Amino acid sequence: MRFSLSARKPFSLRSVVDSHGWRDLAPFRYDAERPALFYVDQLSNGHVIEYQITESPGGVALETARLGNAEKAEASDRLTWMLGLDMDFSAFHRAARGEPKLAHVRRTARGRVLRSPTLYEDVVKTILTTNTLWAATKRMNWNLIQRFGSRLPGSEKRAFPSAAAVASAARRILREKIRVGYRAEALHQLARRVSSGKLDLEALKHSDMPTTQLRDELLKIRGVGPYAAANLLQIIGRADFIPIDTWALKLVSHEWYRGRAVTPAQVEKRFARWGEFKGLAFWFWNWDYQG
């Protein structure tokens, strides 16, 4: 079936897709030729479906299997969250107006970052990005899905596994088969806490807690440090912190310090004036250094 969802203007599907590496992490897939974003999702009734998402006038067009009314409503809610269709970035765009390095943000509809339907999935993926190379992140994520994800009918594709599915696995399997190494304990503990209801990550998505408090909650999760917390806050829609990894240090080093080594404090200082838009300013800055 085909249906469409409207987006708050300005909106560009390409800008959302290009916002970070999530588009290359299964069950996301991006076909630049069409162009279309694909995602294999498992609805709350267990039904596994795949969305084909393309840009359409005023928002996005969805192509998926035939859905009942409740399923369609659930899919619409999930897609609205994933693409940030109802998010408003006008204040950021106004603030960025006088900065040449951010002059493009309104024209290119920057601000949204691609996110998974559940915060659980984004926390897992963020933990898989820490202390490793991108190729290994993709492999660990792929292994996790292949081992524990539910299969899309008539296809080899699989949805991202539920917390319960990961919680039921032995840590040894995570370490030896999924190849997540020392992250096994963090992933297993997270899956256990989420599936048992002890940790309600979904509530954090729409919480009115101050960002610093929200950050403290995220830092309580084993495997989530300052970088991962900032990344997750950005995904939730809070941009008060910068996800400072080695790449961020390199970008700032070349932008302002002629390639000399810099500290996280120097990165913070450079973007301090952006306040609640700090993360967005950093994320969408038109960097000189391309690597």
Add this chain to the structure above:
DNA sequence: GGTAGACCTGGACGC
């Protein structure tokens, strides 16, 4: 509060 070292995988490199 700051710092050093361990954690673990996989790719690059030298032999």
Add this chain to the structure above:
DNA sequence: GCGTCCAGGTCTACC
């Protein structure tokens, strides 16, 4: 083919 080195954040122990 094997061994060694290195990159990548978080956590913990220690000062």
